[in-house]
Amino acid sequence: MTFATLGGHETPRIEMAAAVGATHLRPNGLVSLISACFVVASSCASLHPDARLLGVHPLDEKFYAAEVIKCRDGSKSFTKDHLNDDFCDCIDGTDEPGTSACPAAKFYCRNVGSTPKFIYSSRVNDYFCDCCDGSDEYDGRLKCPNTCIMGGNVEYKAENYAAKTTILGVGNKEPKNGTNLDEMIQKLKGTPFSSHA
Template structure:
C-alpha cells in the first residue's frame, strides 16, 4: 500500500514538473492582468460589437473595431500594445508601432517578428527609442553572438525538460523494478515454505 502511494507521488511530481515548464507563454501585447480575458475559446470584443475565436487572436486581421483581437499586431488602427519593459516602466503604445523597425519598447518586445533586433535598454534607464540607423552601428558580431546565445538558451530549456522527463522515467522504473523483485522474492519464499 505504501509503495503505491510512493509511485503515485512520483508520477504526480513528474506531471507537475512538465506542466510548470511547458506552461504556455503570455499573449504578445497583452497586459498580464488582461490575459485571463483571452483565456476562453470565444472572446468578445471589449466594445461589445462582436465575438471571435481564440485562433483569430493576433492573426494580423482586425476583427474588432477597438483592436481587442490584435493586441500584438499592427492590423487595427485603434489597437494598443503593452510593453512589459522589465527593469523599467511598463507602457502602452499604439499597435501601429509594432514591427515597424523602430524600437518603441525599451525591452524591444514591439519588434518581435525577427526582421529587426532591438537592444534591451530597460536596465540602462529605459524607454530610449532606437531607430534603424542607430541600431546598425552596433557591431554585427555582437548581434550574431546574442542570437547564438538566445538559441543556446532555448536549447537548454528543451534539454532541461527532457532531463526532467528522463529522471521521472528512471524513478518510476526503479520503483517498478523494486516491486517486481519483492514480488518474486515473496513468491519464492511462499513456494519453499
C-alpha cells in the same frame, strides 16, 4: 565531390556544409547544431509562454483565456485562434493587441526592469524600437537590444541621478577649503596660480 547521408538521403557534403554554415560537416556538429536550435527555440518560448498573448497586459490575460472572446466594445465575438492573427476582427482592436492590424489597438510593453507602457499597435514591427525590452519588434527583421535597465528604469534616469547625488553630498559643490576650480587645475598642471593677473 563527396557525399554524406542525412536523413537517409545522400547529399553532397558541400551543399550540407553551406546549409549549416560550416566547411566540414561532422555528425557531432550537426547534432550540436540541432540541439542549439531547440535550446534557443525553447528559451524564446519561455519568455512569453503563449505568443498569442503578445502585447496583452498581464491583468488582461484571463480575459483572453476563453475559447470565444468578446470584443471589448461588445460589437462581436471571435475565437481564440483569431487572436493576433494580423487581421482586424474587432473595430476596437481587442483581437489584435500584438499586431499592427487594427489602428485602434494598443500594444503592452512589459519592459521588465523599467516602466511598463502601452504604445499604439501601429508601432509594432515598424523597424523602430519603441519598447525598451524590444518586444514590439518581435518579427525578427530588427533586433532591438534590451535597454530597460540601462536607461529606462526610473532609478537610472539622469534627473533622478542628479537628485540622488545632491542628497548624498556628491553634487556640484565647491571644495570646502576655499580653493576654486581654476586653482585646482593650475595645481594639477604644476604651474603656480596667480589671481592678481
